[in-house]
Amino acid sequence: MQTQAQSLLPFAAEDLLDAGGAAQAELQRLGPAPEPGLWDEMRHADGQLRDGWRDFARWLPLPERGTLAEDLERRSAQVVRQIRHDGITHNVFGEQGAAPRPWSLELLPLIIGSADWALIEAGVMQRAALMEAMLADAYGAQHLLHEGLFPPALLLRHPGYLRSMRGVEPASGMRLHLVAFDLVRAPSGAWQVLNCRSQNPSGLGYVLHNRLLVSRHFPEAFRELRVQHIATSYRRLLDALEAPARRVAGGAAPRVVLLTPGPYSETYYEHAYLARYLGLPLVEGGDLVVRDQRLLLKTVEGLEPVHGLLRRLDDDWCDPLELRTDSALGVPGLLQAVRAGQVVMANALGAGFLESPAIQGFLPAIARRLLGQELLLPALPTWWCGEAAAWHDVQPTLAGKIVRSTFPRGSQASTVVRPEDVRIDDDPDAWTVTEKVRFSRAPVWLDGAMMVRPAMVRVYAIAEPDGRWHVLPGGMTRVAKSDELSVSMQRGGSSLDTWVLTDGPVDSFSMLPTRLSVDDIAVRRPPVSSRTAENLFWLGRYTERTEQMVRLARALLMLIDTDEDAPEPLREALSELAVRYGLAPWGVPTLNRSPQLFERALLAALADPNGSSIAFNLGALEHAAQALRERLSTEQWNVVRSMGAHFATLHVPGGLPTLAQVLPALDRLGVQLAAVTGAQTDRMTRDHGWRFLTVGRLLERLIGMSAQLGCFVESGALHQVSGMEMLLELFDSAITFRARYQRHEDLLALTDLLVLDSANPRSLAGVLRRLRTELGKLPGGDEFIAAQLARLPAEGAGVGLEDLRGADEAQVLQVLQQMCQRLGTSGSGLADELGHRFFAHAAVGDELQRV
Numbered sequence: 001m002q003t004q005a006q007s008l009l010p011f012a013a014e015d016l017l018d019a020g021g022a023a024q025a026e027l028q029r030l031g032p033a034p035e036p037g038l039w040d041e042m043r044h045a046d047g048q049l050r051d052g053w054r055d056f057a058r059w060l061p062l063p064e065r066g067t068l069a070e071d072l073e074r075r076s077a078q079v080v081r082q083i084r085h086d087g088i089t090h091n092v093f094g095e096q097g098a099a100p101r102p103w104s105l106e107l108l109p110l111i112i113g114s115a116d117w118a119l120i121e122a123g124v125m126q127r128a129a130l131m132e133a134m135l136a137d138a139y140g141a142q143h144l145l146h147e148g149l150f151p152p153a154l155l156l157r158h159p160g161y162l163r164s165m166r167g168v169e170p171a172s173g174m175r176l177h178l179v180a181f182d183l184v185r186a187p188s189g190a191w192q193v194l195n196c197r198s199q200n201p202s203g204l205g206y207v208l209h210n211r212l213l214v215s216r217h218f219p220e221a222f223r224e225l226r227v228q229h230i231a232t233s234y235r236r237l238l239d240a241l242e243a244p245a246r247r248v249a250g251g252a253a254p255r256v257v258l259l260t261p262g263p264y265s266e267t268y269y270e271h272a273y274l275a276r277y278l279g280l281p282l283v284e285g286g287d288l289v290v291r292d293q294r295l296l297l298k299t300v301e302g303l304e305p306v307h308g309l310l311r312r313l314d315d316d317w318c319d320p321l322e323l324r325t326d327s328a329l330g331v332p333g334l335l336q337a338v339r340a341g342q343v344v345m346a347n348a349l350g351a352g353f354l355e356s357p358a359i360q361g362f363l364p365a366i367a368r369r370l371l372g373q374e375l376l377l378p379a380l381p382t383w384w385c386g387e388a389a390a391w392h393d394v395q396p397t398l399a400g401k402i403v404r405s406t407f408p409r410g411s412q413a414s415t416v417v418r419p420e421d422v423r424i425d426d427d428p429d430a431w432t433v434t435e436k437v438r439f440s441r442a443p444v445w446l447d448g449a450m451m452v453r454p455a456m457v458r459v460y461a462i463a464e465p466d467g468r469w470h471v472l473p474g475g476m477t478r479v480a481k482s483d484e485l486s487v488s489m490q491r492g493g494s495s496l497d498t499w500v501l502t503d504g505p506v507d508s509f510s511m512l513p514t515r516l517s518v519d520d521i522a523v524r525r526p527p528v529s530s531r532t533a534e535n536l537f538w539l540g541r542y543t544e545r546t547e548q549m550v551r552l553a554r555a556l557l558m559l560i561d562t563d564e565d566a567p568e569p570l571r572e573a574l575s576e577l578a579v580r581y582g583l584a585p586w587g588v589p590t591l592n593r594s595p596q597l598f599e600r601a602l603l604a605a606l607a608d609p610n611g612s613s614i615a616f617n618l619g620a621l622e623h624a625a626q627a628l629r630e631r632l633s634t635e636q637w638n639v640v641r642s643m644g645a646h647f648a649t650l651h652v653p654g655g656l657p658t659l660a661q662v663l664p665a666l667d668r669l670g671v672q673l674a675a676v677t678g679a680q681t682d683r684m685t686r687d688h689g690w691r692f693l694t695v696g697r698l699l700e701r702l703i704g705m706s707a708q709l710g711c712f713v714e715s716g717a718l719h720q721v722s723g724m725e726m727l728l729e730l731f732d733s734a735i736t737f738r739a740r741y742q743r744h745e746d747l748l749a750l751t752d753l754l755v756l757d758s759a760n761p762r763s764l765a766g767v768l769r770r771l772r773t774e775l776g777k778l779p780g781g782d783e784f785i786a787a788q789l790a791r792l793p794a795e796g797a798g799v800g801l802e803d804l805r806g807a808d809e810a811q812v813l814q815v816l817q818q819m820c821q822r823l824g825t826s827g828s829g830l831a832d833e834l835g836h837r838f839f840a841h842a843a844v845g846d847e848l849q850r851v
Contacts, residue, residue, distance in 0.1 A: 024057035026068040030450040039185050039440035052111035059221035072445045075217050076107040087637050091266045104494035106444045110477040114503045123377025125469040128179050128461035131354050133370040135175040139166045149365050153429045160352020168339050170348045172244035177346035177463045184456050185440035193379040198351040200312050203476040205270030214497035227499045228473035232509035236462050236470050243465040245308035245344045256308030257281045261329045263626045271312050272629035282630045287529045290333030293340035298530040300688050300838045301779040308344040315349050355413040358384040358406045358432040386429035394433045401433045453479035456487045473500040528689040534839040535627045536689045540696030542621035547673045548704045549581050549614050554666045560599050568592050570723045573715035582612030607650035618644040636679040643672045691774050698771040703827040710820030713813050721745050733762045755797050764797040791826045
């Protein structure tokens with residue numbers, strides 16, 4: 001345990017008379033001494049615990065064994081393990097692009113007393129109302145500009161102000177449904193506003209998950225301290241969207257969706273988690289289309305109307321027709337639908353200019369003008385350099401201030417720069433100066449010791465359907481890794497659960513409404529979007545393809561390692577299949593020509609993520625699964641993620657893994673793939689999405705098995721017993737064959753089990769039987785489904801046992817070869833047709849008539 005950060009501050013034993021006195025004393029002993037000139041969230045200046053922490057410690061009994069420090073260390077490790085188990089991540093961007101990292105959450109919460117919270121709540125509600133009023137003025141009469149209360153440059157030069165939306169009344173009557181404010185506590189203990197987030201505030205999903213993880217570690221303290229619950233805030237957010245969306249839907253049950261930029265977004269996990277919690281379909285821009293000024297969702301059953309949009313996509317990227325033309329994340333024509341009042345959007349487009357730090361200095365006067373009130377919650381002292389007097393006043397003391405960009409730079413609403421790195425006089429409008437403040441210090445348990453870190457709290461205001469504001473009783477507290485400027489998850493920061501104490505009743509609200517109507521039930525059976533169906537389809541295909549590749553690679557390596565005298569036709573067939581599957585590159589000498597070169601090429605390709613072998617397919621499988629986070633169980637996602645991570649350890653840049661390394665890795669991967677297949681088969685709801693997954697897996701199995709059998713027939717490998725045994729291994733049917741036929745290893749017996757037996761899920765007839773069943777349950781209409789079924793044999797594999805009566809071996813092989821060619825072609829054609837119909841929506845005439 002680190003002791004250098006601990007203090008042995010004196011405390012009076014007689015003050016700790018309650019049952020938790022020992023825990024209070026131990027917690028007080030563990031904490032570092034308060035730093036002079038800073039507000040310590042845990043301690044008074046004299047080192048005594050603040051009231052909230054004194055009460056927290058009272059319900060923190062010492063463990064039966066060991067010390068409190070050891071118990072906190074154990075709980076902290078449990079939080080880390082749970083985060084990894086749940087797959088909670090955020091994407092960190094660097095030179096190599098986006099890389100998922102486990103979410104960082106500290107064990108100890110930030111505790112905010114009821115008196116402090118009353119001030120925060122009132123101030124945040126007022127500021128939210130002020131932001132809404134400013135938006136209404138900016139896109140309406142613009143009194144603030146005409147009266148000189150708001151500089152034109154801060155509005156008209158800001159890219160977040162969208163001129164095309166002026167005069168447009170939002171369908172909900174409000175432009176802001178959710179707004180967030182980053183608050184810091186000054187050394188005096190006063191709360192101050194640092195930032196406003198008005199476009200699409202992030203963090204609500206992490207706030208929820210932080211609460212679930214931390215509260216379970218301190219259940220008695222959570223209950224006895226009367227920590228206010230947060231579920232009602234999420235319900236209110238949903239109500240505020242659904243009420244106006246119902247009007248847009250003409251009184252029917254509305255469809256509200258959550259729009260995400262996709263898996264490469266910094267906070268994609270949060271999007272998926274929040275969508276699941278709110279019961280909203282998670283969609284990307286490509287899932288939506290605008291027709292006749294209406295927003296529609298591409299589903300496997302056609303185009304379905306969307307009435308509400310909770311977006312997590314910045315304004316710039318939302319509509320490539322009117323905003324960023326290079327955006328592949330948005331929806332062409334979205335602004336048309338908004339202007340027509342056909343969709344409720346949270347938040348409305350064009351609120352980005354409110355995020356500029358420069359507006360903070362003008363808000364007191366604006367609040368008096370629009371609200372007739374003085375601001376309750378101050379901001380940091382701010383000087384906009386575009387105002388000559390302000391720039392003149394602050395210039396002599398610039399070295400002790402913080403210089404920030406007035407307008408967005410890159411993906412950031414504002415960036416901090418060193419004063420010596422910019423020439424403010426060249427463009428004073430572009431720069432804003434703020435006072436430097438030292439944030440309060442919050443306790444964290446780190447590496448076996450109590451530490452303190454600079455803390456910032458993001459508080460969320462949520463619009464009510466009646467236009468009033470509600471403040472979520474909590475928030476996302478972030479702590480810096482070192483100094484105040486690094487309070488960012490991208491820079492190594494961490495998060496805390498935020499406990500707001502109440503003197504009144506604790507809200508016992510649940511997200512489940514008391515009673516659902518028939519329409520509510522219907523709308524809560526979410527449609528399967530075309531993108532979701534396509535990802536599920538390919539998830540099934542990549543799972544099956546990788547499983548086939550693992551069996552083939554293992555068979556090849558075992559043959560190379562143990563049987564140099566294998567028949568030439570068998571070696572030729574396996575070489576050909578290895579190239580077809582991408583296990584070996586085109587042009588490599590076959591096993592018959594150069595076994596050593598072939599083995600080296602095979603070993604080099606297996607774990608190369610840039611090739612087309614197993615590592616590549618594992619990456620593609622993980623990519624498809626990542627886009628389906630809201631549909632996959634934590635266990636299934638963890639298995640998918642771990643497969644690629646484990647197998648990647650075989651990759652040796654500039655070298656080759658050994659057989660002793662590769663064979664156990666293939667065995668482990670085979671078991672993991674079996675687990676994934678089992679989860680897909682038995683742990684997913686049988687909706688249209690699952691059917692596309694199953695059809696994808698069955699089509700891949702049909703195509704792969706046809707190729708394997710056809711290759712063995714064409715090469716002549718089935719003339720030898722060793723060829724038959726190898727094919728049985730590739731079809732995963734060796735045990736069944738030996739149990740049924742003992743030692744009768746002849747071609748007809750092989751054909752019966754691998755081709756004709758519909759009870760064998762690894763036979764062509766068995767695959768086709770299930771494929772016909774699942775195809776028949778897909779949407780698309782009877783005529784379309786009948787046309788697709790016609791591509792396949794009406795029964796079995798198109799060949800019956802009677803068809804082979806009296807045929808010699810050559811004739812049987814000829815029948816099998818022709819059958820394999822037909823089935824392979826049919827499978828590929830069917831896959832293309834399904835993609836054309838359900839994923840690309842190339843023909844939408846009929847669907848548009850139904851909407």
